[in-house]
Amino acid sequence: MARPIAGDPPTNQPQYQPQSNGAPVPVALSPFNYTNQPNIPGPAVASTPTPVGLLNAFRRRWVLGTFIAGLVAAAVVVGVWLVMPAGKHQVRALVQLQPKQVEFVNKTQEDFEAYRRHQMFLLKTRDVLTRVLADPAVSSLDTVKQSEDPVAVLEDALRVTVAAPEILEVTLTGNNIEDMKVILDHLIKRYVDDATSIDRKLRDDTTANLEKLRASVQLEIDLQEKNIELIGRNNGTTGAEATNTALALLQKRHIEAEGLFVVAGREIEKAESERKVVLKQLDEKDQKSPPDPVIVAQLVAADPRVGAAKKAHTARKEFLEKEAAKATNPDSDDGIVKLRSEVKKLETEVKDAEKQAATESLAVAQAIDSAKRQKRVEELSFTIDVKKEERERYRQERDGLQKVIASTASGGLNIEAMRKSLQPQREMYDKIQSQLIQMRVAAQQGGRVSSRGDAEKIPNNNQNKKVALASAGGFVSFFGVILLVSFLEWRSRRVDSVDQVVNELGMRVIGTVPAFPNRASLQAATEAGGANWRFVLNESINSTRTMLLHTAKAQAMQVVMVTSATQGEGKTSLASQLATSMATAGMRTLIVDCDLRNPSIMKLFELPLTPGVSEVLRQEVDVSDAVQATAVPNLWIIPAGQCSNATIAALAQGHPLETLFNRLRGQFDFVIVDSCPVLPVADALLIAQHVDGVVFSIMQDISQLPKVITASEKLTQLNILLVGAVVNGIKQDVYSYGYNYVKQLPA
Incomplete structure (x- = not known):
C-alpha cells in the first residue's frame, strides 16, 4: 500500500466531483484536516473543579480520604467536647418590692432606688445565709455536706439583679439543681419573713410615735383656743373694725x-x-x-x-x-x-x-x-x-x-392673728390623723417585700449544645477533609471517563478496554453465573480492532504505533491484545517492540529478547532473522533486542527504521508497533515519523490530562496522524454495553 504523505488529503476521497455541465461540485468535507488528522474539538481542560470531577477524584482516593477524614472528625469532636465548658444548672426566684405607702410628717419622699439597693444587700448578708444553712432541711443536703465552707460557696453562687423597677431576680448556680431549689426556696422565705418582721416593727413604732404627736398637737390647739377666748373677754371685742383707718x-x-x-x-x-x-x-x-x-x-x-x-x-x-x-x-x-x-x-x-x-x-x-x-x-x-x-x-x-x-x-386684730396662727397646727393634726388611718390599712395588707411563687429550675442546656456543636464540627471537618482530599486528587487531572477524553482532550475514542478485576471478584462473578471477563475483554478488543481497521482502510494505513503519555497507561497490553485480535481474524500480524529502553512484549509471549529491533537498526542481523513466531496463529513478533547508544543513534538517523518498516509492509497485512511513552524520552517521536498512524493508550484514573495534552501536541506538531485513543481500565457496569449477553460459543 502506498503511504500518504503528511499534508496530503486521503487519495480515496476526492474533494470535488464533476457535474453534468463540467463544473466541480463540492462534496462532504473529509473527517480529517490538512494534516490527515480527525477534525475533533481542541483540548478544553476545565480550570475549575466540578462536582462530578471531585466525585471521581474522591472515588480514586476514597479509602485514604475516608480514613483521614474520620481521624480529623474524631479529633474535632473530642476537641470541641473538651474545650466547651460543661456549664451549671440555675435556679431563679422573683421578689416583689412595694413602694412606701405612707409619707411621714416632716420627712422627705422615700428614695426607692436606695431602698432597693438596701434590700439587695440584705439578701446576701452572711447572717441570712448562715441561718438558712442552719435549717435542718438545708443542712442535710449533699451539696451543703460536701462543701468545706458552704456560706462562701453560697455567696459566690448567689446573684441578685434588678429584673424590673419593683422586682428583684435572685439566681443560684450549681451542679445539683434539686438541692439548689431547696436552698433558694428557704433563702427567699427567710428573707421575706425577716423583711416582713422588720416592716411590722417599724410600722408599730411609727404608729405609736404618730399617736403621741397627735396628742401633743391637740393639746397645743386646745391651749391656744383658750388663750384667744380669754383675750376676747378682756378686750370686750372679737375683731378689729374700730382701728381699720x-x-x-x-x-x-x-x-x-x-x-x-x-x-x-x-x-x-x-x-x-x-x-x-x-x-x-x-x-x-x-x-x-x-x-x-x-x-x-x-x-x-x-x-x-x-x-x-x-x-x-x-x-x-x-x-x-x-x-x-x-x-x-x-x-x-x-x-x-x-x-x-x-x-x-x-x-x-x-x-x-x-x-x-x-x-x-x-x-x-x-x-x-x-x-x-x-x-x-x-x-x-x-x-x-x-x-x-x-x-x-x-x-x-x-x-x-x-x-x-x-x-x-388691739382687740379684734390680735384675736384674728391668733386664730390664723392656729391654722398650721390644725393642718398638721389632720395630716397625722390621715397617716394613722393609712398605717392601719397598711397593717392589714402585709409587708413591703413578698415572694412571687416558688423558685424556678433552669436546667443547663450546654450538654445539648456540646453534642450539637461537636456533631456539627465532626460533620463539617469530615466532609471538609473529604473535599480537600478530592480537590488535591483533582489537581492531578487524571482521566475520569471516556467523555472527558472526547470533550476535554478533544481525542477520538476508537475503543475501550475493561479494567482487570482482582482474583476474588473474578472468581465470585464466575460462581454467580456472570459473564466471563475474558470474553468481555475479547469483545472490547474486537470492537477496537474493527474501528482501527476501518480507519486504516480509509486512510491506507498498515503500520500503526501504540503509545501513551507516560508509562503505566496500558500501551503494551493494548498493543499485544490488538495484534492478537487481528491475527485471530485471519490477518498476518506483526508486533514490533520499539520500547527499546524498557521492553516487555517478549515477556508476555515468553520469547527471547534478542535478536530484535536494536540489532536490526545497528545492521547486525537481517530483518528476517529477527522475526519470531508465537503460539498464536498468524501472529509474529520482533522483540526489542539489546539497546545501546548506537541503537539510539541509529534510531535518530531515521533511515534504518524507515527501511525496516518498508520491508515489513510487503510481508504482513498489519504491523503493530509498541513504542515507549512520548514524554520521558524522544524515542516515540522519532518512531512516530515513520508509521502510518498512532493509537494513544489512556488509562482511566491513571493518565493525567495535562500530560496527555502535552504528548498529543508534540505528535501533532510533527504532523503525525492520531488515529484515536483507547481508554483502558473502564468499569464494566459503565461501558459494558450489555457484555453480560456474551456467552461462550462452541468451537
Whole structure:
C-alpha cells in the first residue's frame, strides 16, 4: 500500500466531483484536516473543579480520604467536647418590692432606688445565709455536706439583679439543681419573713410615735383656743373694725419704707457685683482686655527715641525737598536718589521706634488701667457702705412702723392673728390623723417585700449544645477533609471517563478496554453465573480492532504505533491484545517492540529478547532473522533486542527504521508497533515519523490530562496522524454495553 504523505488529503476521497455541465461540485468535507488528522474539538481542560470531577477524584482516593477524614472528625469532636465548658444548672426566684405607702410628717419622699439597693444587700448578708444553712432541711443536703465552707460557696453562687423597677431576680448556680431549689426556696422565705418582721416593727413604732404627736398637737390647739377666748373677754371685742383707718395709714407708710429698703438692697447688690468683676480683673495675671489705645498713643508720642527719629526724618526730608528743587532732573540725580534712600531709611527707623515704644508702653498702659480699676473698687466700696447705712435706716423705720402697727392693732386684730396662727397646727393634726388611718390599712395588707411563687429550675442546656456543636464540627471537618482530599486528587487531572477524553482532550475514542478485576471478584462473578471477563475483554478488543481497521482502510494505513503519555497507561497490553485480535481474524500480524529502553512484549509471549529491533537498526542481523513466531496463529513478533547508544543513534538517523518498516509492509497485512511513552524520552517521536498512524493508550484514573495534552501536541506538531485513543481500565457496569449477553460459543 502506498503511504500518504503528511499534508496530503486521503487519495480515496476526492474533494470535488464533476457535474453534468463540467463544473466541480463540492462534496462532504473529509473527517480529517490538512494534516490527515480527525477534525475533533481542541483540548478544553476545565480550570475549575466540578462536582462530578471531585466525585471521581474522591472515588480514586476514597479509602485514604475516608480514613483521614474520620481521624480529623474524631479529633474535632473530642476537641470541641473538651474545650466547651460543661456549664451549671440555675435556679431563679422573683421578689416583689412595694413602694412606701405612707409619707411621714416632716420627712422627705422615700428614695426607692436606695431602698432597693438596701434590700439587695440584705439578701446576701452572711447572717441570712448562715441561718438558712442552719435549717435542718438545708443542712442535710449533699451539696451543703460536701462543701468545706458552704456560706462562701453560697455567696459566690448567689446573684441578685434588678429584673424590673419593683422586682428583684435572685439566681443560684450549681451542679445539683434539686438541692439548689431547696436552698433558694428557704433563702427567699427567710428573707421575706425577716423583711416582713422588720416592716411590722417599724410600722408599730411609727404608729405609736404618730399617736403621741397627735396628742401633743391637740393639746397645743386646745391651749391656744383658750388663750384667744380669754383675750376676747378682756378686750370686750372679737375683731378689729374700730382701728381699720389708722392701720391703713400705718400700713401705707410701712409699704413705702419696705420699698425703699428693697431698692437700697438692689443698689448694694449691683455695686457689689461690679466690684467683684473689677477685683477679678485685677487678680488676673495676664490681662485679657487690651489697654486704652489713647494712653498707648500718648506714651508713644512722649517717647524720646520716637521724637529723635521723627526729628531726624523731618530734617532730612526738608533737605531732600530743597535739593530736589535745585536739581534740573531730580529723578536721575545720584545725590537726590541717595537722599531719597536715606529718607526712606529714616522713615523705617521712625516706624521701628514707634513699634518698640508701643510694645514698651503696653505695660505702662496696663499699670494705668490697673490703677483706674483700683480707684473704681474704692469708689464702689464707698458707695456700698453708704447704701448699707441707708438700707439700715429704712429697715429701722420699717420695723418701727411694724411695731406701731402691732401695738395699734388691739382687740379684734390680735384675736384674728391668733386664730390664723392656729391654722398650721390644725393642718398638721389632720395630716397625722390621715397617716394613722393609712398605717392601719397598711397593717392589714402585709409587708413591703413578698415572694412571687416558688423558685424556678433552669436546667443547663450546654450538654445539648456540646453534642450539637461537636456533631456539627465532626460533620463539617469530615466532609471538609473529604473535599480537600478530592480537590488535591483533582489537581492531578487524571482521566475520569471516556467523555472527558472526547470533550476535554478533544481525542477520538476508537475503543475501550475493561479494567482487570482482582482474583476474588473474578472468581465470585464466575460462581454467580456472570459473564466471563475474558470474553468481555475479547469483545472490547474486537470492537477496537474493527474501528482501527476501518480507519486504516480509509486512510491506507498498515503500520500503526501504540503509545501513551507516560508509562503505566496500558500501551503494551493494548498493543499485544490488538495484534492478537487481528491475527485471530485471519490477518498476518506483526508486533514490533520499539520500547527499546524498557521492553516487555517478549515477556508476555515468553520469547527471547534478542535478536530484535536494536540489532536490526545497528545492521547486525537481517530483518528476517529477527522475526519470531508465537503460539498464536498468524501472529509474529520482533522483540526489542539489546539497546545501546548506537541503537539510539541509529534510531535518530531515521533511515534504518524507515527501511525496516518498508520491508515489513510487503510481508504482513498489519504491523503493530509498541513504542515507549512520548514524554520521558524522544524515542516515540522519532518512531512516530515513520508509521502510518498512532493509537494513544489512556488509562482511566491513571493518565493525567495535562500530560496527555502535552504528548498529543508534540505528535501533532510533527504532523503525525492520531488515529484515536483507547481508554483502558473502564468499569464494566459503565461501558459494558450489555457484555453480560456474551456467552461462550462452541468451537
